[in-house]
Amino acid sequence: MKRILFLLLALCALCAAQEMPLIDRLPLPASGSGWRFDIEPQSYLPDNLFEYINGEAELYNDYHFAGMATAAYIRGDDMNMTYSVDISDMGTPLDAFGLYSRHRSPELEYAAIGEEATVSELNIRFFKGRYFVQINAGSFEEAVREEMLRTANAIAETLPVAPMPRELALLPQENQLPHSLVYYTRGMLGQSLFPAGLMAKFVVASDTVGAFLVLTSSAGESLPAFQGFSASLKERGSLLAESPGRIEVETPYQGRILALHHLHWIVGVMGYKERETAERLAAGLIANLGE
Structure with a gap:
C-alpha cells in the first residue's frame, strides 16, 4: 500500500511539473540579495513574438515555438547589474534541441546545465525536455555572470526530464x-x-x-x-x-x-x-x- 501511495505521489509531482504555467517557471529574485524585477514577467505567443525578438522570431517559429515567458532583473538601481531570462516552450524535445543547436558551435564553452548549455560572458543558453532557455547579460560584470549561472541552474531544476530525441x-x-x-x-x-x-x-x-x-x-x-x-x-x-x-x-x-x-x-x-x-x-x- 505504501509503495502504491509513493508511486501516486511521484506521478502527481511529475504531472505538476509538466503542467506548470510557463510564466511560473521564471525564478523570483532571491530574497535579501538586492536583485529585483526590472521588467515584470511577460508572455509571448507565435503571433506576437516579433514584438520582442523581431530578428529571430521566424527562426523560433520554424521550430514550432509554442510560447515564451520573459523577465528582466536588476540589482538595486545599478544599470550595470542587469540580465534577462527567456524560457521558451518549443513543443517537443527535438525542436528545443534544434533551436539550441542553431546557437552553438564546437569552439564555445559548455556547462552541465539542463541537457547541455553554452556559456559566455554575455549569455547562457541551454535546453531540457521541450524547453529552450536563454539568459542575456546587460554587462560584463562578474557578479552578473554568477547570478545568471545561479538562475540557469534554478530554472533547469524545475524543468521536467524527457528522453533525448x-x-x-x-x-x-x-x-x-x-x-x-x-x-x-x-x-x-x-x-x-x-x-x-x-x-x-x-x-x-x-x-x-x-x-x-x-x-x-x-x-x-x-x-x-x-x-x-x-x-x-x-x-x-x-x-x-x-x-x-x-x-x-x-x-x-x-x-x-x-x-x-x-x-x-x-x-x-x-x-x-x-x-x-x-x-x-x-x-x-x-x-x-x-x-
Missing part, C-alpha cells in the same frame, strides 16, 4: 565532432524541397568534413527531393560523377559534395579532400541507419 542518433556518434550536430526543420543546405534534416562534422583520417541526412519519410518524398538537389548541385558546381541515386560535384563554397539516395533517405558528405574519405563516411552513415 531518437532522431539525434541517426547520424553516427563515432568520429562526430562534439557539439557540431544541428537539427533543421526545413531548408537545409538552402534546399526548399528538403524537409527536416541533420548536419554534423566528422573527423575522418585527420580530415574534418561535413555530413548530412535528410529526414524524408518515404521514397515518394525523398526521390523528388534528391533529383531537385542533384539539379541544383549541377547548376552551381562542376559534375565529377553521376549514376542512379548518386552524384558527386565540386562546388565553389562547400567544396566536394557526395550525395546518395538510399531507400527513403538522402545522405551526403561535403568539404572532403579525398573521395575515399567521403566513401568511407557515407558507408558509415548508411550502416548507422540500420535499414
Whole structure:
C-alpha cells in the first residue's frame, strides 16, 4: 500500500511539473540579495513574438515555438547589474534541441546545465525536455555572470526530464565532432524541397568534413527531393560523377559534395579532400541507419 501511495505521489509531482504555467517557471529574485524585477514577467505567443525578438522570431517559429515567458532583473538601481531570462516552450524535445543547436558551435564553452548549455560572458543558453532557455547579460560584470549561472541552474531544476530525441542518433556518434550536430526543420543546405534534416562534422583520417541526412519519410518524398538537389548541385558546381541515386560535384563554397539516395533517405558528405574519405563516411552513415 505504501509503495502504491509513493508511486501516486511521484506521478502527481511529475504531472505538476509538466503542467506548470510557463510564466511560473521564471525564478523570483532571491530574497535579501538586492536583485529585483526590472521588467515584470511577460508572455509571448507565435503571433506576437516579433514584438520582442523581431530578428529571430521566424527562426523560433520554424521550430514550432509554442510560447515564451520573459523577465528582466536588476540589482538595486545599478544599470550595470542587469540580465534577462527567456524560457521558451518549443513543443517537443527535438525542436528545443534544434533551436539550441542553431546557437552553438564546437569552439564555445559548455556547462552541465539542463541537457547541455553554452556559456559566455554575455549569455547562457541551454535546453531540457521541450524547453529552450536563454539568459542575456546587460554587462560584463562578474557578479552578473554568477547570478545568471545561479538562475540557469534554478530554472533547469524545475524543468521536467524527457528522453533525448531518437532522431539525434541517426547520424553516427563515432568520429562526430562534439557539439557540431544541428537539427533543421526545413531548408537545409538552402534546399526548399528538403524537409527536416541533420548536419554534423566528422573527423575522418585527420580530415574534418561535413555530413548530412535528410529526414524524408518515404521514397515518394525523398526521390523528388534528391533529383531537385542533384539539379541544383549541377547548376552551381562542376559534375565529377553521376549514376542512379548518386552524384558527386565540386562546388565553389562547400567544396566536394557526395550525395546518395538510399531507400527513403538522402545522405551526403561535403568539404572532403579525398573521395575515399567521403566513401568511407557515407558507408558509415548508411550502416548507422540500420535499414
